[in-house]
Amino acid sequence: MAQDRNQHTATGQDPGVPHDDAPSGGWGSLKGVAGIAQDTPVPTRALGILAKLNKPGGVMCSSCAWAKPAKPHTFEFCENGAKATLWELDERRADAAFFASHTLAELRGLHDHDLEASGRLTEPMRYDAASDRYVPVGWDEAFAEIGAELRAMDPKAAVFYASGHAGLEASYLYALFARAMGHQNLPQSSNMCHETTSVNLQSFIGTPVGTCTLEDFDQCDAILFFGQNTGTNSPRFLHQLKDAVKRGCRIVTFNPLRERGLIEFADPQSPLQMLTGGATEISEQYYQVRPGGDIAVIAGLMKCVLAAEAAAPGTVVDRAFIEAETEGYADTVAAVEGFGWDEIERQSGLTRAMIEQAARVFIGATRAIGIYGMGLTQHVHGWLNLGMLCNLLMMRGMMGRPGCGISPVRGHSNVQGQRTVGIGEKSAHMPADRLHALFGIAPVEEEGMNAVHAMQGLLEGRVRAVVSLGGNLLRALPDRARIEAAWPRLRLSVQIATKPNRSHLVPAEVSYLLPCLGRTDRDDQASGPQAVSMEDSLSHIYGSIGTAEPPGPRVMSELAIVAGIAAATLPPDPRLAWADWTADYDRVRDLIARTFPDQFHDFNDRLFQPGGFYRGNPVRDRVWKTPSGKAQFTPPTTLSALGQDPGADEMTLITLRSNDQFNTTIYGFSDRLRGLEGGRDVVLINRDEIARLGLAEGQRVSLVCAVSDGVERRVDRLRVTGYDLPPFCVAGYYPELNPLVPLGYHEERSQTPAYKGTPVRIEAG
Template sequence: MSRTPDTPHHDPAGQDADTPFDDRPAGGWGSLKGVSRFMAEPGRKAEALEVLSKLNKPGGVMCTACAWTKPEGPHKFEFCESGAKATFWELDGNRADAAFFADHSVSDLRGWHDHDLEKAGRLTEPLLYDAESDRYLPVSWEAAFAEIGAGLRAVAPEEAVFYASGHAGLEASYLYALFARAMGHQNLPQSSNMCHETTSVNLKTFIGTPVGTCTLEDFDHCDAIFFFGQNTGSNSPRFLHTLKAAVDRGCRIVTFNPVRERGLISFADPQSASQMTFGKPTEISEKYFQVRPGGDIAVMAGMMKCVLAAEEARPGTIDHDFIRDQTTGYDEMIAAVAAFGWDEIEAQSGLTRAMIEDAAEVYLSADRVIGIYGMGLTQHVHGWLNLGMYCNLLMMRGNLGRKGSGISPVRGHSNVQGQRTVGVGEKSAHMPAEKLRALFGIDAPEAEGMNAVHACEALLEGRVKAMISLGGNLLRAMPDRERIEAAWPRLDLSVSIATKLNRSHLAPGRVAYILPCLGRTDEDVQVTGRQSVSVEDSLSHIHGSVGIARPPSDAVRSEVAIVAGIAAATLPPNDRLRWREWTGDYGLIRDLIAETFPDDFADFNAKLFQPGGFYRGNPVRDLDWKTDSGKARFTVPTTLSALGQEPEAAELMTLVTLRSNDQFNTTIYGFSDRLRGLEGSRMIVLVNRDEMARLGLAEGQLVTLECAVEDGGERRVPGLKVTAYDLPPKCVAGYYPELNPLVPLGYHEKNSQTPAYKGTPVRILA
């Protein structure tokens, strides 16, 4: 592409050829090369290959890499590059054992990169931090449980926090939620607090369900799919097979994203001999528009104006029967949308009216539409309005509650949705008090608990004294990391249940334990034999999972056994809390889940290995709206931007944080971001070339990013290399979690407190 000096580099409908990008399709040989790199590393390759042969298949191992659904009729290889990396990563041949910790103090390990910490290998035995030697030392399980139990009994229930990542199965998660309430608190923050809590809180208000409404079958019947703020190619690559099949039968796909992500542009199926040789890859998105960060509300307002214009020209375009019978608030919403002018819609979205009209043409031509979204919509101050406007757009033409249509968030962690389903959450509604009383004689606490942001605020104020983490790397995942990391050692007790060493372990509380647990690939044998666990995918289907690999050591215990062991050592005797029995037979826990949540889990054990998983249902599919009014609710837009603070000053930019092709959440597998054409250091800041010229920046220059939220705090990340990249004006991007320190703890989605990682105002200090 040739350019004159006066030609703008950024074209919101096309690739800037003068900046890094990968012109190859997602999948294809690049994906196989990414997997083969792990094959070349030392490790347990034979076991990994056996696991991969059964990954995401009925009766096999359910992948830990993402929450995308598992089909009833799986492919020969039902895993993707991300799943293969996660499998090899878990079946690491290295061991972070007693000898490793004898050689390395915690102070020493703080100088290691996150990648290298996890590459030290699997944890092999319980560890207790010794402040005198600044080392983690081996300890027996019995001693660990006894001291942890004593530590939890020494604090008031409301001073304890039980965090859960989205990894643990439903069985361990249910016991964890039960344990917290039996102790007397509901402080159960979860990894969804950092990503899709915007969905859980707001979608329930709008349409009466906290989760998406689609099933896999809907993708066989939709005429169009719209993507807002979701990167399928890196975060859920198996979804690409579904999208390819949809495109092949004529479905039209439109994508809005500030970054041009290869997975939604072009895909070559690694299991297709044709596409891997001389055939052409599948073009996924018919139209791809690089919207400004926070500009999705404006896009949807523009599309809705197009729908209104089409209704005026062709009455019946809008589904008036659906609106009359199933919804409230339509007239107020339409009045607000009609009041927005095209000039302000174009300014906020960064797109032209013609571009938005092109997208609306696809929507209007489709009888059945699915709306997909990711954290590009949820991680904003006005994320609630992003989702409200998306529901508005879909409901105008009746695209909820019928086959081939719906709204579908694509979640990351493999069981993050399922943990909520079985009670891991800070609200009383997450686990019915009457069931706890009937089953266990427990009077559940009435006070609502703390989510992740509230827990960290309480930590900073000294109101949290004990922190238990069921998986995850909370210190690295949270915003305002430097403040929180400084406060963490003031905890009286910190306990981390983990498979590998991570950054959170390097800020030990006054008493600190690391308890090694089995991974999902590991065989789990208890007194009644080999056990299975279960997970829920993004499309609300439940799947059984059976680990088959050798555990890293005989001393490692399952998540169920660890949670039950701590609970038994903490709580007063109760004949109905049968922790030992439940540890010996996970089927008993599934029976309890079915009794506690009968509408979702009836006959749980009998359906555990149903091909494709068993569907726990969604009331929206039956036009049953579990809202206060009993109907779906249209949302009145109050602004055209999802940003909490517009970058109006000349020097201000909007920061968007990204995950690379070589990471999963806070786990860094390597330093290749192949699908974006980036390699090497993660300490970079991506900037449009025109913005570089405007701000006087040079390629390769080292700069500091500074947070521009005025709340009295000073937040900076230095040593970032300026890298030219195709982004909208007034926008910069960089990697999560390296840039988390720039996001204030108090800068979050207003209803759910989800951190605004996709829209933080910053300035570049040269």
């Protein structure tokens, strides 16, 4: 049953709960990097690699996907980028002796952090059920056996998963391999985070990615942030935000948590700020919207825009843009006007005065950018979150102009690029006509499975093999207990990785663990040292050259492993020249250019262009690749992005990443920017809620999923920790709380898990 929600002040840090008073960046970031460097043995040349990180001719960071400027800073890396690089340069080894000393049952007793801290993988391994250990196997033997297993099954029973780590070259061959085999089951890590973007921006404005470039941040005079934690997830972005603020850009943030990166930033490369302890205020207004309340906030902002236009006709709403470039405006306005302020306040957790104050910034701007993260995408009605943000920007013509646009901030370093070159379950992700012309591949008529569909297939017994090109899929997925229980029923599991992780410890009937090079490692093939490439959040492509000594002579590149399995699986065909492509990655880039000529023409010539080369976006030219050729306004049908209103005894769960974490990799146990240290087995609750619920700080409780589908989902022994959150919600760490999110509780159009809006109950005991 729905209930009234208490208003939250939503504007200031509660002094009675943990938080860090220090700005993001500054000395805290340097100490964070130093801590990882102290705990992780790395080669002496690590500093040299860091010095060239994200610069032309250097290594492109394997952490976040933020852009690399044409004129880089002296140190073009952040705390998390340094942690990811040092973590990969780890000189510890998870070799044959390591696995001979540990059964998988023993390794499952390790914390995820300690498991990865065992070091880099050094040789191909096959699971031996009799001893419950991984044992060494030769590469040729591994490829032959994997190929035989894949040939023996219906191609549509195989799933090829990819994390965002592999470069464009390996990703292209992976997507080609799947389609040559006869399937499009190509789920990717974006299925768990930004698939909401890929599916819904395409339908709203005709592009699956954001519309902004770095230059837009030099020209905008307002930025609206929704559900994105820059300080932890993309800290290098703070340099653009700092510069924008200093020239007068106004930033307004909506987020359930007050994250330090969007409050203030101390530039570690500014001698003045480092010496004086100074910092730049980032957000001039910061509002703690309730989870799922962004639709209501944006509806309120739109009402303010309409009121301002009514008071001064022709000065606020861009009617010329709306009439020439869009459809659906009148219906959208009618729907927005149909919602009253009382309901907007109730659903958003903000007052009308707060929303009106934020609206004045947007109305006063001539060029505005809307930025968002997984706080908008990981909801059942995430599509409407994005539709409403597009509505707001389009009302004022803030699309297709310099200094304007919509900018999702992606996570993993090449997650967007992998989709660009074909990794995806739809035929549109890789043009069938070009595949037929280049390779003679018959089009795969049946669309494939994304991550949710693949795991439903696993539970139902339809999926028989999973090949994972990087990642830690079992940890990243929702409904973990059910999926882990079903995983051993697979016939084949192939894990391609740099370090051991939790997914490697749940074997199928036949399981292989194949060690691959990291981004920092030197990649020598028959034609000499190789470069790989990746795409950032702003659609720019960069070359990357690793220079570190590989962890062992039996470690292969991701591309070589993909090509080796493909050659062992598919019938010989001179048009599928796997060995030649492995010998020289330039040849793969030529194939990418021939497959996607509009975006990748002259690929090899542009590979090391400073600042990357831009593959373009039609929206910047006001070309809308929608069925009607117009940008689409989206009438709101609800003010809440939640799939169901929490009942009287229920809370809304938000899952979070810590400052010492990237995706499922846990570097340590410090969440410095939130003032939280130690264990990750916590549940964060507003201190007034703790009292209302009759709980106490430090008490151990259980969270139980409140979605009724006949399955009990719970996580026990969580420590109650007071934190500044809106009422009626709780927060805790991803991936530890993933078991609470049902596989079927996801964004309606893209199946992105609702990690930011799952109803739960708290059980004391």
